Amino acid sequence: MRDRTASPRRRARLAALAILALLLAACSGDASALDPAGPYAQAPHDLILVVFAVAAVVFVFVQGLIVVSIVKFRRKKDDDDALPVQVHGNTRLEVLWTIIPALILVAIAVPTVQLVFETMAEPEEEFLTVEVIGHRWWWEFYYPEHDIYTANEMAIPVGVPVRLELTAADPARSPDQGVLHSFWIPRLAGKQDAVPGQTTYLNLQADEPGRYIGMCAEYCGLSHANMRQRVVAMPADEYAAWVEAQTQPAAQPADGSLEAQGAELFRDLGDGRQACVSCHQIWDGDGARAPGIGPDLTHLMSREEFAGAIHEMTEENLRAWLADPNAMKPMQYETDNRIGMPNLNLSEDELDALVAYMLTLD
Numbered sequence: 001m002r003d004r005t006a007s008p009r010r011r012a013r014l015a016a017l018a019i020l021a022l023l024l025a026a027c028s029g030d031a032s033a034l035d036p037a038g039p040y041a042q043a044p045h046d047l048i049l050v051v052f053a054v055a056a057v058v059f060v061f062v063q064g065l066i067v068v069s070i071v072k073f074r075r076k077k078d079d080d081d082a083l084p085v086q087v088h089g090n091t092r093l094e095v096l097w098t099i100i101p102a103l104i105l106v107a108i109a110v111p112t113v114q115l116v117f118e119t120m121a122e123p124e125e126e127f128l129t130v131e132v133i134g135h136r137w138w139w140e141f142y143y144p145e146h147d148i149y150t151a152n153e154m155a156i157p158v159g160v161p162v163r164l165e166l167t168a169a170d171p172a173r174s175p176d177q178g179v180l181h182s183f184w185i186p187r188l189a190g191k192q193d194a195v196p197g198q199t200t201y202l203n204l205q206a207d208e209p210g211r212y213i214g215m216c217a218e219y220c221g222l223s224h225a226n227m228r229q230r231v232v233a234m235p236a237d238e239y240a241a242w243v244e245a246q247t248q249p250a251a252q253p254a255d256g257s258l259e260a261q262g263a264e265l266f267r268d269l270g271d272g273r274q275a276c277v278s279c280h281q282i283w284d285g286d287g288a289r290a291p292g293i294g295p296d297l298t299h300l301m302s303r304e305e306f307a308g309a310i311h312e313m314t315e316e317n318l319r320a321w322l323a324d325p326n327a328m329k330p331m332q333y334e335t336d337n338r339i340g341m342p343n344l345n346l347s348e349d350e351l352d353a354l355v356a357y358m359l360t361l362d
């Protein structure tokens with residue numbers, strides 16, 4: 001009978017196939033630059049294909065030469081000690097193989113550099129500006145035209161260029177001393193660094209409604225891998241309704257309700273614990289909207305994900321977050337410069353009231 005256990009060779013082949021499948025899987029899904037969904041992603045995509053084609057030709061040519069040399073000049077059985085003819089120095093050849101690659105590089109560099117500047121230049125049509133601020137480990141979005149603060153999910157209208165003005169956390173505002181982050185939504189645009197104390201620019205646009213995911217693309221510490229960003233592209237009327245809702249003050253719970261108890265706890269937890277309001281704004285319409293250390297919660301429920309877009313916005317997840325934020329996302333509140341959200345040792349009753357209150361923030 002045949003031996004059915006896999007031989008080491010067969011196993012190695014299977015492992016190689018599995019790795020290849022994993023690598024190829026990275027090229028698909030809803031986050032691939034090879035599946036552009038707007039003009040600012042289409043242009044680099046097209047350039048990638050051209051550069052790839054040029055590189056492929058060079059690769060096949062060079063590897064082909066190597067293979068031909070190996071086969072043609074291999075040591076043959078009958079002439080054990082014979083060496084191929086030894087050639088050294090051919091000026092014409094050396095000049096050629098210096099000039100041709102140089103020309104290829106220039107031909108690739110010109111459209112590449114052009115494109116880099118185009119994606120950062122102010123769009124010619126009418127555009128929307130969104131300020132993007134990278135925090136450890138979540139993204140904040142500010143819409144200067146409407147005075148809207150939101151986090152992790154950036155709403156945009158379909159078919160309109162969006163000009164991002166990026167920076168990283170300002171030490172004057174938060175204990176996060178500010179480190180580099182990089183904003184990247186592969187299906188909508190290239191990457192751009194978010195740099196403390198500096199503004200960088202990036203344009204993006206979505207041609208179809210949808211939810212487009214991305215990851216922070218510059219290592220920024222402990223929870224870098226938990227720092228995602230989402231662009232939510234909506235038809236114009238839906239976007240207008242979103243803006244209208246976001247400019248409203250937060251919902252006010254009815255007196256005496258559980259939700260009202262939550263609102264009270266939000267302002268003051270007692271027992272010397274740090275108040276939620278010292279880090280989060282829930283704007284009640286009084287005075288100016290101002291950002292806190294943490295995400296603006298005024299319309300928390302208008303978002304489908306939270307905490308760097310890694311958790312679904314469900315009652316259970318919110319409760320788990322408030323009960324022990326560090327278990328839901330590793331942060332460094334206690335050990336490193338008070339970055340992230342602390343565990344506030346909430347009781348079950350406090351959790352009931354606070355979660356009920358959070359659920360009213362639509």
Ligand SMILES: [Cu+2]
Pocket residue numbers: 134135137180181182216217218219220224227
């Ligand atoms: Cu980051």
